[in-house]
Amino acid sequence: MSVTAPLGFTAAGLIAGLKPSGTKDLSLVVNTGPDTAVAAVYTSNRCKANPVLWSQKASANGQARAVVLNSGGANCYTGDFGHETTTLTAQATADLLTEAGTATQAEDILVCSTGLIGVGGQDFRDTIIDNLPPLVAAAEDSVAGGKHAAEAIMTTDTVAKTATREGSSGYTIGGMAKGAGMLAPGLATMLVVITTDAKVDQALLDQALRASTSQSFDRLDTDGCMSTNDTVILMSSGAHDAAVDTDEFTSLLRELCLDLMHQLHVDAEGAHHDIAITTQGAASEAEAVEVSRSVSRSALFKAAIFGQDPNWGRVVAQVGTTSATFDPTAIDVIINGTEVCRASGPYEDPEKVTFDRNVDVVIDLHAGDATATVWTSDLTHDYVEENSAYST
Amino acid sequence: MSVTAPLGFTAAGLIAGLKPSGTKDLSLVVNTGPDTAVAAVYTSNRCKANPVLWSQKASANGQARAVVLNSGGANCYTGDFGHETTTLTAQATADLLTEAGTATQAEDILVCSTGLIGVGGQDFRDTIIDNLPPLVAAAEDSVAGGKHAAEAIMTTDTVAKTATREGSSGYTIGGMAKGAGMLAPGLATMLVVITTDAKVDQALLDQALRASTSQSFDRLDTDGCMSTNDTVILMSSGAHDAAVDTDEFTSLLRELCLDLMHQLHVDAEGAHHDIAITTQGAASEAEAVEVSRSVSRSALFKAAIFGQDPNWGRVVAQVGTTSATFDPTAIDVIINGTEVCRASGPYEDPEKVTFDRNVDVVIDLHAGDATATVWTSDLTHDYVEENSAYST
Structure with missing residues (x-):
């Protein structure tokens, strides 16, 4: 169901022929209303x-x-030609929806693309434009299309990612996501579409989305690389006409974003270990994020975890590169429950650390009460393999 | 000869037994004067x-x-015990030099260590202290010891790194370096000792060293990880009593630092390609460094180079994460002489790019006249292997 779980949404996904693999590659989500409110966050990469x-x-x-x-x-x-392709895609979709009975402008259509940078020439354009009529037709009245839509945005993802949540007054939030590599802050390389039939105004949508993404997708940092295409869209149809508790809505949305984020995390390219790096005892949440993120970006630490080596020295060394508040002689590091470092020195025997797929690293700065977690993956041969052979 | 090429220096290196490999691991460089001026730069890691x-x-x-x-x-x-070990090492060395006829205080002895973080217990201390008498004895009058000293600081280095330069008035600069992994800014993980017999005052030593390291060691960034032990020391004996041209001295020192830096670069752990990333057309040298460094830290770009994939999209995506001045639609990327990207779009066929060990990436921002190069390595299976199995 994914994005079609809430009332007021239809969707479709089909094989247009953009992907050499021959799997679904073109997707549509339509908000049939009555409301058409939207909020969105985009990559902070300046080269968009x-x-x-x-x-x-x-x-x-x-x-x-x-x-x-x-x-x-x-x-x-892909230059001016590429930008024109996006404009033509929006215009053609609007025309098709208008023909089907819903008056729509090009500016009412959002467009998302994922795949190789630099790909967007004549064939790409023609393939999309030619397949919009069957796509729009397939989306009409199709609630089942939510599944196909989620499949059609997959790249190196091994599974489609979807999630739903229900509010106590009966409304629903549904979402789909793609993203398996190049996940980083300021958003992971991901496309996420979230829908809801909750009757909420646009200001709340926007506020709830920013609060949710900043604590979920923004804290997944698998390889430190920030994409050019990241987009998270939240649309409301308002089709379920019941009172909405604002706090509950925000909380459910954050839960759903964390759910999708964890699905992205465990499917990250080439990962053998799913690592959660929690910094506690920080002077502020921002400093806790800074410290956890710095560790998540250490190639040496990530390679050590691949080798199941509880190399806490590489953790403390990363902490030392940050501007967070701490005493360099008072840092504790706990790996999978074993306190391998206390007061910046060896403590429990690293031999006691056992490893499975999930790795928990806790850093205590003893500088305050704030806590934050950043999720990352280990650095593996498979990561190197996938990313050295991707475009060739 | 390395550090003993200039007049006024002796050195030694021996097998103390700190390294499981059983190779040389303890090293000494003595300035016999008449001057004892020193300048040094240290890691900017806060956990030193x-x-x-x-x-x-x-x-x-x-x-x-x-x-x-x-x-x-x-x-x-390694806590207070570790700090005491360093103090005892300096004191014992000073006592031995005093006994040998050169009155020396502990505060006249600098100490450098390299190897695994967390290693520095009783055995470590005893092994060093017990071996200082033969080390000081071996250094006495030993010009040949320069070679042994360079060998004794090697960790995963495959070769000892040394270099010398001569000034037009006859003075000499000599240096030795170690470092093969964890090379990053604010210094690479490296120990470097440079000596000179040039008659220069301490202020010039300091100024010339900072100018040289900022354009050499600070621009080698093999894996983005900043070490806790980085040290570059420059000592002057003033034993060659001839006039020194200040500009020439600074220039030769920079040349020597670049020479040692390139030796570290080509010996970087697991590297298959030595990559030079030059940003030109930048608004300032600092912005050129920022852009080159951001590309040098992209795991995706580095994996692509390992796969000999001229994936320029990953270059532009990194440029977009910086705060440098540029027009996102006006970036050129040239890989090994082929302009694969012009004006932020595809240009020459990437198939034309040929690869060997050296890879040159040029980014033109068209935003000014400044240029800077940062050197890095590709991300390879060997890097993952070496760094996942290092301490276990």
Whole structure:
């Protein structure tokens, strides 16, 4: 069901032919209303893909009717031609929806692309435009299309990622996500579409989305690389006309974002260990995030975890690169429950640490009460293999 | 010859037994004068090893008689005991030099350690202290000891690194370096000792050293990880009493630092390609460094180079994460002479790019006249292997 779990949404996904693998690669999510409120967050990379440049403008008024998404090409750094392709995609989709009975402007259509940077030429354009009529037709009245839509945005993902949550007054939130590599802050390389039938105004949508992504997707940092195409979109149809508790809605949305984030995490390219790095005793949440993130970006630490080596020295060395508040002689490090480092010195025997897929690293700065977790993956031969052979 | 190429220096290196490999691991460089001026730069990591904490204080007055260096243990995060070991090492060395006829205080002895973090217990201390008498004896009058000293600081280095330069008035600069992994800014994990018999005052030594390291060691960034033990020491004996051209001295020192840096670069752990990332057309040298460094830290870019994939999209994506001045639609990328990206779009066919050990990446921001190069390595299976199995 994913994005079609809430009332007021239809969706479709089909094989357009963008991906050499021959699997689904073109996706559509339509908000049939009555409301068409939207909130969105985009990559903070300054070199943004054409669909991001387009969608940022199109979503600025807080309204959107539909999202068209493709895998098999990022349409990034493809120049004016690439930007025109995005515009034509939005226009053609709007025309098709209008023909089908829902008056729609190009500016009501958001566009997302994922795949290789630099891919977005004539074939790419033609393949998308030619397949929009069957895509729009397939989405009509199709609640079952939510599954296909989630499948059609997969790239190196091994499984489609979806999640749903229900509010106590009966409304639903549904979501789909893709992303397996290049996950980093300021958003992971991911496309996420979340839908809800809750009757909430656009200001709340926006506020709840930012609060949720900053504590979920923004804290997944598998390889420190920030994508050019990251987009998280939240649309509300308002089709379930019951009172909404604002706090509950925000809390459920954050839960759903964390759920999707963990699905991205465990499917990260080439990972053998799913690592959670929690910094506690920090002077502020921001400093806790800074410290956890710095450790999540240490190639040496990540390689050590691959080798199941509880090399706490590489953790403390990363802490030392941050500007957080701490006493360099008072840092504790606990790996999978074993306190291998106390007061910045050896403590429990590292031989006691046992490893499985999940690795928990806790850093205590003894500088305050704030805590935050950043999730990352280990650095493995498979990561090197996947990312050295991806485009060739 | 290395550090003993200039007049006024003796050195030694021997097998103390710190390294399981049974190779040389304890090293001494003595400045026999007449001058004992010293300048030094240390890691900017806030979690510093004990020898760094000691040497920073000891070198603060600009004078030093000798440097004791060990491999086989970093004496980092080893608590009060570890700090006492460093103090005892300096005191014992000073006593031995005094007995041999050169009145020396502990504060005249700098100490450097390299190896695993957390190693620095009783055995480590005893092994060093017990071997100082033969080490000091071996250094006496020993110009040949320069070679042994360079060998005794090796860890995962496959070769000893040394270099010399001669000034037009006849003075000499000599140096030795170690470092093969964990190379990063704010210094690579490296120990470097440079000596000169040039008659230069301490202020010039300090100024020339900072100017040289900022353009050499600080721009080698093989894996983004900043060490806890990095130290570069420059000592002057003033034993060659001829006029020194200040500009020439600074220039030769920078050349020697670049020479040693390149030796570290080509010996980086697990590297298959030695990558030079030059950013040109930048608004300032600092922005050029920022852009080159951001690319040097992209795991995806480094994995692509390992796969000989001229994946320029991963270059532009990294440029987009910086705060440098540029137009996101005007970036050029040239890989090994082929302009694979012009104006942020595909240009020459990436198939034209050929690869050998050296890879040159040029990024043109078209935003000014400044240029800078950062050197890095590719991300390989061997890197993962070496760093996942290092301490176990």
